[in-house]
Amino acid sequence: MKAWKHFCTINHHKMLVMKQCFKVGLYKQGLLHDMSKYSPSEFLVGCRYYQGTRSPNNAEREDTGYSTAWLHHKGRNKHHYEYWIDYSADPEEGIVGQKMPTRYVIEMFMDRIAASKTYMKEAYTDAHPLEYYDKGAAKLGKMIHEDTAALLHHLLKMLAEDGEDKTFAYIRNVVMEYKRKRKQR
Numbered sequence: 001m002k003a004w005k006h007f008c009t010i011n012h013h014k015m016l017v018m019k020q021c022f023k024v025g026l027y028k029q030g031l032l033h034d035m036s037k038y039s040p041s042e043f044l045v046g047c048r049y050y051q052g053t054r055s056p057n058n059a060e061r062e063d064t065g066y067s068t069a070w071l072h073h074k075g076r077n078k079h080h081y082e083y084w085i086d087y088s089a090d091p092e093e094g095i096v097g098q099k100m101p102t103r104y105v106i107e108m109f110m111d112r113i114a115a116s117k118t119y120m121k122e123a124y125t126d127a128h129p130l131e132y133y134d135k136g137a138a139k140l141g142k143m144i145h146e147d148t149a150a151l152l153h154h155l156l157k158m159l160a161e162d163g164e165d166k167t168f169a170y171i172r173n174v175v176m177e178y179k180r181k182r183k184q185r
């Protein structure tokens with residue numbers, strides 16, 4: 001039963017992210033988002049710790065001290081800033097978050113909206129993803145690159161203030177368009 005529920009939760013999440021990504025023109029990422037959740041390393045752990053109200057990774061962490069499913073996931077999915085953590089080229093700096101390509105920042109933004117919707121259900125508002133991010137942001141330090149954090153925060157704030165339609169149009173027409181033009185040059 002838990003396996004079925006977990007399967008439905010990840011399918012539902014993927015569908016939400018896909019629809020949102022398609023709206024801004026990220027087709028390939030929309031289709032391939034979180035595919036590693038179907039691999040045994042992630043899927044079986046997800047079934048075992050399924051709760052429905054939060055990520056099973058949190059339950060695994062509380063049980064064993066760390067989440068093997070998350071370690072597997074973040075090493076394979078570029079829409080997580082944790083994927084981009086590496087030693088700095090400057091030996092003085094130690095381990096830091098590298099700047100994420102724009103398209104993955106957008107996928108991360110979509111992921112956060114979908115996760116908020118899934119876990120908050122009827123209580124979801126456009127302000128929730130920003131509130132959730134702000135709660136954790138102070139603890140991130142150098143683990144997220146400042147440019148990545150700035151773009152993510154900018155989009156979350158726009159979502160909270162102006163809603164999805166306006167923010168998605170802005171991503172499609174301004175953020176992605178700017179990228180396309182730079183590529184052509």
Ligand SMILES: [Zn+2]
Nearest residue numbers: 034077080111
């Ligand atoms: Zn993911």
